[in-house]
Amino acid sequence: MTKARTRRRADALMEAIHTATLLELSDRGYTGVSFEGVARRAQTSKPVLYRRYRNRAEMVLDAIGQTAAQQVVAPHKGSLRADVMSVLEQVNQQFSRFDAEVYRGVIGESDDSLLDDALNAVGALNSQTMGVILETARARGELGQGQLPERVVLLPLALLRHELLFGHSVDARTIADIVDQVYVPLVRTLSRGEGSGDRL
Amino acid sequence: MTKARTRRRADALMEAIHTATLLELSDRGYTGVSFEGVARRAQTSKPVLYRRYRNRAEMVLDAIGQTAAQQVVAPHKGSLRADVMSVLEQVNQQFSRFDAEVYRGVIGESDDSLLDDALNAVGALNSQTMGVILETARARGELGQGQLPERVVLLPLALLRHELLFGHSVDARTIADIVDQVYVPLVRTLSRGEGSGDRL
DNA sequence: TCTCTATAGATACGAATCGTATCTTGCTGT
DNA sequence: ACAGCAAGATACGATTCGTATCTATAGAGA
Numbered sequence: 001m002t003k004a005r006t007r008r009r010a011d012a013l014m015e016a017i018h019t020a021t022l023l024e025l026s027d028r029g030y031t032g033v034s035f036e037g038v039a040r041r042a043q044t045s046k047p048v049l050y051r052r053y054r055n056r057a058e059m060v061l062d063a064i065g066q067t068a069a070q071q072v073v074a075p076h077k078g079s080l081r082a083d084v085m086s087v088l089e090q091v092n093q094q095f096s097r098f099d100a101e102v103y104r105g106v107i108g109e110s111d112d113s114l115l116d117d118a119l120n121a122v123g124a125l126n127s128q129t130m131g132v133i134l135e136t137a138r139a140r141g142e143l144g145q146g147q148l149p150e151r152v153v154l155l156p157l158a159l160l161r162h163e164l165l166f167g168h169s170v171d172a173r174t175i176a177d178i179v180d181q182v183y184v185p186l187v188r189t190l191s192r193g194e195g196s197g198d199r200l
Numbered sequence: 201m202t203k204a205r206t207r208r209r210a211d212a213l214m215e216a217i218h219t220a221t222l223l224e225l226s227d228r229g230y231t232g233v234s235f236e237g238v239a240r241r242a243q244t245s246k247p248v249l250y251r252r253y254r255n256r257a258e259m260v261l262d263a264i265g266q267t268a269a270q271q272v273v274a275p276h277k278g279s280l281r282a283d284v285m286s287v288l289e290q291v292n293q294q295f296s297r298f299d300a301e302v303y304r305g306v307i308g309e310s311d312d313s314l315l316d317d318a319l320n321a322v323g324a325l326n327s328q329t330m331g332v333i334l335e336t337a338r339a340r341g342e343l344g345q346g347q348l349p350e351r352v353v354l355l356p357l358a359l360l361r362h363e364l365l366f367g368h369s370v371d372a373r374t375i376a377d378i379v380d381q382v383y384v385p386l387v388r389t390l391s392r393g394e395g396s397g398d399r400l
Numbered sequence: 401t402c403t404c405t406a407t408a409g410a411t412a413c414g415a416a417t418c419g420t421a422t423c424t425t426g427c428t429g430t
Numbered sequence: 431a432c433a434g435c436a437a438g439a440t441a442c443g444a445t446t447c448g449t450a451t452c453t454a455t456a457g458a459g460a
Contacts, residue, residue, distance in 0.1 A: 008437075009427065031309070036417060045438050050419070101312075108308015109231070112301075112368065119366055149381045155359075162358050165365075166319055168312065181349045182386065189389040190381075208408075209456065236446060245409050250448070 008044075016042045017049065021063035025098065030105030033060060057109040060102070061118065067097060074129045080137035081184055087129060088160050088175045095164050104165060126157050134187070144192035152190060156183045208244075216242045217249065221263035225298065230305030233260060257309040260302070261318065267297060274329045280337035281384055287329060288360050288375045295364050304365060326357050334387070344392035352390060356383045 008016065020042035024033045033056055039046045053059040072094070075086040095103070107115065130153045137143050159178050163170050208216065220242035224233045233256055239246045253259040272294070275286040295303070307315065330353050337343050359378050363370050 010436095013437075034417060035419085039438095043438095045440085046417095046419080047421090047439090048437060051436080104308045104310075106308075107365070108304045108306075110304075115366070116368075149377070151377055152381055155382065158362050159355075159358065162362050165307070166315070168316075177349070177351055181352055181390075182355065185389050186382065186386045189385050210407095213408075234446060235448085239409095243409090245411085246448080247410090247450090248408060251407080 013042075013044065013048070016044065017052070017059075018063045018066050021059055022067070025060065025063070025102060029099070030060065030102045035059070055109065055111075057106050057111075058114060060106055061110070061114070064098065064102075064106075068094060072125065072129055074132040076136065080133065080140075080142045080187070081179055083133045083136070084130075084156055084179050084183055085175055087133065088156055088178065089172070091126075091157065091160060092164070092170050092175065096169075100164060100168070107165075123154065126154055130154060130157070138191070143188060146191045146193045148187065148190055152186065155186070213242075213244065213248070216244070217252070217259075218263045218266050221259055222267070225260065225263070225302060229299070230260065230302045235259070255309065255311075257306050257311075258314060260306055261310070261314070264298065264302075264306075268294060272325065272329055274332040276336060280333065280340075280342045280387070281379055283333045283336070284330075284356055284379050284383055285375055287333065288356055288378065289372070291326075291357065291360060292364070292370050292375065296369075300364060300368070307365075323354065326354055330354060330357075337387075338391070343388060346391045346393045348387060348390055352386065355386070 017038065020038050021033065024037050024041055028037070035046050035049050035056070038059065039049055049059065053062065072087060072090045075083050077083050077086055110118070127150065134143065134148065134153065138145070156178050159182065160170065160175070163174055163178075167174065217238065220238050221233065224237050224241055228237070235246050235249050235256070238259065239249055249259065253262065272287060272290045275283050277283050277286055310318070327350065334343065334348065334353065338345070356378050359382065360370065360375070363374055363378075367374065
């Protein structure tokens with residue numbers, strides 16, 4: 001019965017592996033994913049998987065990456081507040097695809113290089129998106145001309161990430177708080193060159 | 201030879217388990233810790249461990265908890281900036297005890313309840329510490345009278361955590377940036393009731 | 401001092417997974 | 431048509447998991 005199957009190559013095989021991984025992921029959680037299980041589910045064998053991935057984290061990350069679908073798009077909603085909220089909501093929605101447990105698991109098992117490859121990738125995208133938003137806000141007159149440090153630019157995304165990992169689920173309220181209590185006030189202050197008044 | 205050993209009870213046994221866990225942790229990393237390995241190292245048996253811990257994360261977390269030694273102490277260095285930096289440095293130092301990989305691993309395998317028990321515990325402490333610092337700063341005249349949301353109060357610790365997990369190691373520069381680029385400006389602005397100018 | 405009880409500690413177990421080696425056989429580009 | 435690359439099957443020893451069973455010992459209470 002297994003014999004009857006015609007042999008698959010790169011594309012079809014990869015797709016089978018990805019969907020098998022995703023199915024295992026939602027059926028058994030991150031902890032329940034194994035090379036053996038995925039091989040079984042994808043009707044292939046362990047060596048095939050080991051040729052592609054060095055460990056579970058890589059395998060899962062690759063599968064997840066396929067679902068990331070569309071890019072986060074820089075919105076133009078008319079205010080800095082609305083734009084940032086829109087970005088955070090988009091990111092939040094993308095991450096809602098899986099339980100936090102999954103992301104924690106991946107992070108927990110990733111080696112350093114894998115981890116910061118992933119982070120650099122999203123970091124670069126986010127940096128660009130936020131750049132556009134801030135530029136627009138500046139043109140609109142919402143902000144002063146002061147340059148903002150990278151850390152500040154990416155701050156809301158770091159907070160969102162923190163919340164996604166440690167909080168249970170991120171709702172609209174949380175996002176609004178990040179924007180209203182932290183980001184907008186901070187960015188306004190800094191861009192007007194106040195805020196570091198005394199030292200340095 | 202194993203026979204010669206006299207039987208240990210609660211205290212001595214727990215200590216043996218803790219040190220065995222810590223040794224395994226530094227020898228083999230979080231991934232390398234196993235019930236079997238710890239049992240071997242502590243000269244005890246798996247059932248003894250399974251009576252105490254439901255999973256590896258619990259075991260490791262318990263062992264780590266024993267090393268947390270002294271509390272973070274609210275400093276009085278004469279400026280908000282210096283006080284916050286001192287707290288962050290203390291926390292950073294405590295976490296430097298183990299590689300980031302260890303914390304990522306624990307987080308990755310913790311179930312939700314374990315995780316937010318742990319976070320609530322440190323959250324409460326941190327909240328109190330930061331409260332003292334901010335109060336002092338206010339008395340000193342560095343801040344206005346406005347109340348700060350919990351999220352803002354704990355912000356630098358969230359950022360530090362984020363950095364500890366995703367960055368490679370946290371140096372003095374990073375800490376200074378968190379304080380100078382983010383926390384102090386933000387807290388000043390908010391406490392003076394500026395910053396939310398237009399909406400809400 | 402003696403008994404009682406909880407549990408340390410040893411051992412063994414089936415099941416599952418790990419990571420790798422080997423072999424055959426079908427696919428694909430030239 | 432042919433050569434070579436990789437899919438897929440199978441098997442392997444090693445390791446760990448989580449649990450069950452048994453014993454003997456430490457410490458509490460009488």
